[in-house]
Amino acid sequence: MKWDEFFVTGDPMIYGADVSIVLTMVGILFYLTKYKKWKWLWDEWLTTVDHKKLGIMYIVSAVLMLFRGGVDALLMRTQLAVPEAKFLDSQHYNEIFTTHGTIMIIFMAMPFLIGLINVVVPLQIGARDVAYPYLNAVSFWTFFIGAMLFNISFVIGGSPSAGWTSYMPLASNELSPGPGQNYYLLGLQIAGIGTLLTGINFLVTILKMRAPGMTLFRMPMFTWSSLVTMVIIIFAFPILTVALALMTFDRLFGSHFFTLQGAGMDMLWANLFWLWGHPEVYIVILPAFGMFSEIISTFSRKTLFGYKAMIWSMLLIAGYSFLVWVHHFFTMGSGALVNSVFSITTMAIGIPTGVKIFNWLFTMYRGKIQFTTPMLWSLGFIVNFVIGGVTGVMLAMAAADYQYHNTYFLVSHFHYVLIAGTVFACFAGLIYWYPKMFGYKLNERIGKWVFWVFTIGFNVCFFPQYFLGLDGMPRRVYTYSEESGWGPLNMVSTIGGFMMGIAFLILVYNMYYSFRYAKRETTGDAWDGRTLEWSTPTAMPPFYNFAKIPEVTGLDHFWRQKQAGKVEKLKVEDIKPIHMPSNSGVPFIMASFFFVAGFGMVFDWMWMAIAGMIGVFATLFYRSFEYDDGYYVSVEEVIETEKISK
Amino acid sequence: MANKTVANEHHGFPWKHLIGFVLSIVLTLFALWIALETDLSMTWILIIIFGFAFLQAALQLLMFMHVTENSTKSNLTSRVQIGNILFAAFVAIVIVIGSVWVMAAGHAKHDKHQHSPKTENHENHGGGSEHDSGEHGSHE
Numbered sequence: 001m002k003w004d005e006f007f008v009t010g011d012p013m014i015y016g017a018d019v020s021i022v023l024t025m026v027g028i029l030f031y032l033t034k035y036k037k038w039k040w041l042w043d044e045w046l047t048t049v050d051h052k053k054l055g056i057m058y059i060v061s062a063v064l065m066l067f068r069g070g071v072d073a074l075l076m077r078t079q080l081a082v083p084e085a086k087f088l089d090s091q092h093y094n095e096i097f098t099t100h101g102t103i104m105i106i107f108m109a110m111p112f113l114i115g116l117i118n119v120v121v122p123l124q125i126g127a128r129d130v131a132y133p134y135l136n137a138v139s140f141w142t143f144f145i146g147a148m149l150f151n152i153s154f155v156i157g158g159s160p161s162a163g164w165t166s167y168m169p170l171a172s173n174e175l176s177p178g179p180g181q182n183y184y185l186l187g188l189q190i191a192g193i194g195t196l197l198t199g200i201n202f203l204v205t206i207l208k209m210r211a212p213g214m215t216l217f218r219m220p221m222f223t224w225s226s227l228v229t230m231v232i233i234i235f236a237f238p239i240l241t242v243a244l245a246l247m248t249f250d251r252l253f254g255s256h257f258f259t260l261q262g263a264g265m266d267m268l269w270a271n272l273f274w275l276w277g278h279p280e281v282y283i284v285i286l287p288a289f290g291m292f293s294e295i296i297s298t299f300s301r302k303t304l305f306g307y308k309a310m311i312w313s314m315l316l317i318a319g320y321s322f323l324v325w326v327h328h329f330f331t332m333g334s335g336a337l338v339n340s341v342f343s344i345t346t347m348a349i350g351i352p353t354g355v356k357i358f359n360w361l362f363t364m365y366r367g368k369i370q371f372t373t374p375m376l377w378s379l380g381f382i383v384n385f386v387i388g389g390v391t392g393v394m395l396a397m398a399a400a401d402y403q404y405h406n407t408y409f410l411v412s413h414f415h416y417v418l419i420a421g422t423v424f425a426c427f428a429g430l431i432y433w434y435p436k437m438f439g440y441k442l443n444e445r446i447g448k449w450v451f452w453v454f455t456i457g458f459n460v461c462f463f464p465q466y467f468l469g470l471d472g473m474p475r476r477v478y479t480y481s482e483e484s485g486w487g488p489l490n491m492v493s494t495i496g497g498f499m500m501g502i503a504f505l506i507l508v509y510n511m512y513y514s515f516r517y518a519k520r521e522t523t524g525d526a527w528d529g530r531t532l533e534w535s536t537p538t539a540m541p542p543f544y545n546f547a548k549i550p551e552v553t554g555l556d557h558f559w560r561q562k563q564a565g566k567v568e569k570l571k572v573e574d575i576k577p578i579h580m581p582s583n584s585g586v587p588f589i590m591a592s593f594f595f596v597a598g599f600g601m602v603f604d605w606m607w608m609a610i611a612g613m614i615g616v617f618a619t620l621f622y623r624s625f626e627y628d629d630g631y632y633v634s635v636e637e638v639i640e641t642e643k644i645s646k
Numbered sequence: 647m648a649n650k651t652v653a654n655e656h657h658g659f660p661w662k663h664l665i666g667f668v669l670s671i672v673l674t675l676f677a678l679w680i681a682l683e684t685d686l687s688m689t690w691i692l693i694i695i696f697g698f699a700f701l702q703a704a705l706q707l708l709m710f711m712h713v714t715e716n717s718t719k720s721n722l723t724s725r726v727q728i729g730n731i732l733f734a735a736f737v738a739i740v741i742v743i744g745s746v747w748v749m750a751a752g753h754a755k756h757d758k759h760q761h762s763p764k765t766e767n768h769e770n771h772g773g774g775s776e777h778d779s780g781e782h783g784s785h786e
């Protein structure tokens with residue numbers, strides 16, 4: 001391979017990206033060295049096993065990925081704004097929609113939610129950390145390395161261009177030659193390890209580490225939704241793992257699982273992809289439902305309406321989510337019986353979802369609603385998500401889907417559920433728990449601007465796409481003719497897209513503004529909350545979370561304590577030495593070896609892949625023989641941290 | 647946060663894990679050998695490797711997944727275990743039977759016969775043959 005094949009050449013935008021990447025790297029290295037931050041970086045972040053810090057790193061990465069995916073989106077919208085535009089050529093356009101979709105789902109939505117789960121769930125259940133803190137660090141670093149491996153594709157070797165669904169035979173060696181598609185396979189595979197480990201980790205954490213008295217049916221709704229999500233992750237992600245491995249075999253070692261030759265079955269890829277893919281959409285929506293439940297209940301000053309109905313509908317969704325996958329390829333033509341069955345299961349899944357919508361409405365009914373920004377996002381969610389759900393049921397009718405499939409109607413549907421559901425929740429949750437993470441709130445006035453600009457922009461962008469779809473505009477086309485008549489609505493859509501971009505910039509500005517000027521929280525209870533995470537005496541909980549593990553007597557325990565005027569004060573006698581896990585650099589090093597191995601596989605340099613895997617196994621081996629039972633935080637240190645007088 | 651009692655139970659050489667690990671690899675290699683190196687008929691190959699697959703699944707449940715351990719500690723734990731196993735069985739059945747059904751019904755089955763001329767027999771179609779024949783026009 002020559003150097004000009006190794007680096008992507010020829011496009012001024014790519015050169016611009018090269019320059020900015022190099023400058024950013026130099027800037028970061030310079031900053032770290034000048035201010036002697038290397039040790040701080042290593043001790044506080046790279047080796048941490050603290051769920052709160054890992055959560056923050058997840059969220060920071062997710063916001064960066066949101067930026068990257070957002071730039072992709074605006075490039076696409078610019079190209080589509082007018083008919084026959086020459087801004088992007090077809091190959092470049094294909095690469096951009098592929099990386100956009102993959103990054104948004106796998107490297108933005110999932111880590112954003114997992115980050116918030118990391119920060120919040122252990123606090124909500126009154127635990128000091130997750131069940132396997134070390135494994136949690138492995139999860140984060142494998143996710144991060146997988147994301148980085150995927151992201152460098154556009155400057156080194158070329159990006160994948162077969163869509164986030166990567167259907168065969170398009171994604172085969174014949175039709176997608178070069179390393180691009182391998183980046184997809186390896187990036188997702190490595191990040192998938194992290195996701196699966198997170199699934200196991202939080203399942204065990206929620207089942208085993210709850211504070212005394214917190215029975216399953218006393219858990220906050222966000223914790224419940226995380227629990228159900230973890231179950232879906234554990235059962236759905238292995239399907240993706242296997243499918244990716246089989247396609248990797250096809251591409252690198254000449255097997256014929258999904259190829260056209262050698263009795264391969266190309267549609268079996270689609271089948272396996274969606275067997276994972278539909279549960280995946282519920283993985284990214286259930287935590288969102290959980291967050292909205294918390295926020296709506298907090299700002300309506302009422303206990304969640306229909307707590308048990310919410311839980312049962314989530315459990316139903318978890319089961320159902322494995323029974324609907326064929327609705328993504330009705331047009332494959334499995335015949336009337338198959339399509340009818342999956343049509344019905346798909347419509348049925350709308351029922352538990354509808355139940356939840358009514359529960360939120362009844363929670364607000366007669367509540368004293370406070371229109372804070374997290375609440376605004378939640379209200380925006382209810383309205384817009386319903387539009388997405390209704391169009392989903394339209395798509396679920398197999399016969400009608402022959403018309404809608406692969407058009408902008410579908411594109412609009414999934415953006416209405418994914419943006420108005422998942423992204424709104426990420427924003428709402430970020431703002432809501434921001435004081436827990438950083439000790440101050442984001443500015444509410446600027447936050448409301450973000451909400452309105454984003455929500456209006458979102459509707460301006462995606463609502464017209466329903467009509468473009470009905471008018472026959474296919475998805476994944478890089479341009480269209482003047483005569484098609486799709487020009488005006490596309491222009492409108494592009495304007496909406498840029499409004500969302502502006503809203504994102506205001507959000508980032510708000511982070512800076514609030515960092516500079518926001519009033520620092522003096523208590524742990526920034527919003528007059530209901531659940532245990534708000535019960536810590538300091539705004540940001542200390543690394544051990546709770547000096548004394550709370551005893552829970554019912555749902556909304558902290559709220560009821562406050563109502564009764566019986567919030568417990570920490571007493572010196574209650575403090576005992578606290579057992580905490582030690583930091584470790586091994587997860588970071590292990591993930592770095594995964595990068596080497598993955599990079600080698602992408603370019604089919606087996607020597608490098610093998611070297612990387614040896615490194616991975618060496619770190620596993622090292623860990624197996626490392627006996628580290630953690631350490632104890634002394635009573636004095638706890639007293640010191642909690643600032644209580646003897 | 648290592649729980650002391652759990653940690654102690656696991657001391658000593660993990661023979662169970664080692665045997666499970668080696669047997670899993672052997673069974674996999676054996677399946678590969680049957681499929682690649684023997685000239686048994688397709689049906690027999692399938693039967694044998696499916697047999698190996700079930701054997702390996704059972705082995706892993708026994709050796710790694712503590713399937714025989716029952717919890718006397720709490721009611722919740724055993725309920726969770728049972729729920730887990732049932733859900734796993736449900737998902738596995740859906741994946742396998744569902745995939746076979748979906749891939750073998752209707753037009754999907756052409757997938758296997760990309761290059762053979764049109765030889766499908768209509769009895770095998772998943773139900774509505776009027777519907778199927780209606781589609782042929784666009785398919786060809």
Ligand code: HEM
Nearest residue numbers: 281285327328350389392393395396404405406414417418
């Ligand atoms: C009321 C519930 C829902 C129903 C009935 C529904 C139905 C459907 C159907 C039938 C399709 C396939 C249409 C086609 O390809 O022609 C589809 C696509 C899609 N849905 Fe939904 N959906 C629902 C909720 C959701 C949720 C909650 C999410 C994610 C948060 C979601 C994300 C997606 C995505 C990403 C696609 C398209 C994937 C692709 O082809 O690239 N849906 N939906």
Ligand SMILES: [Cu+2]
Nearest residue numbers: 278281327328
């Ligand atoms: Cu789906």
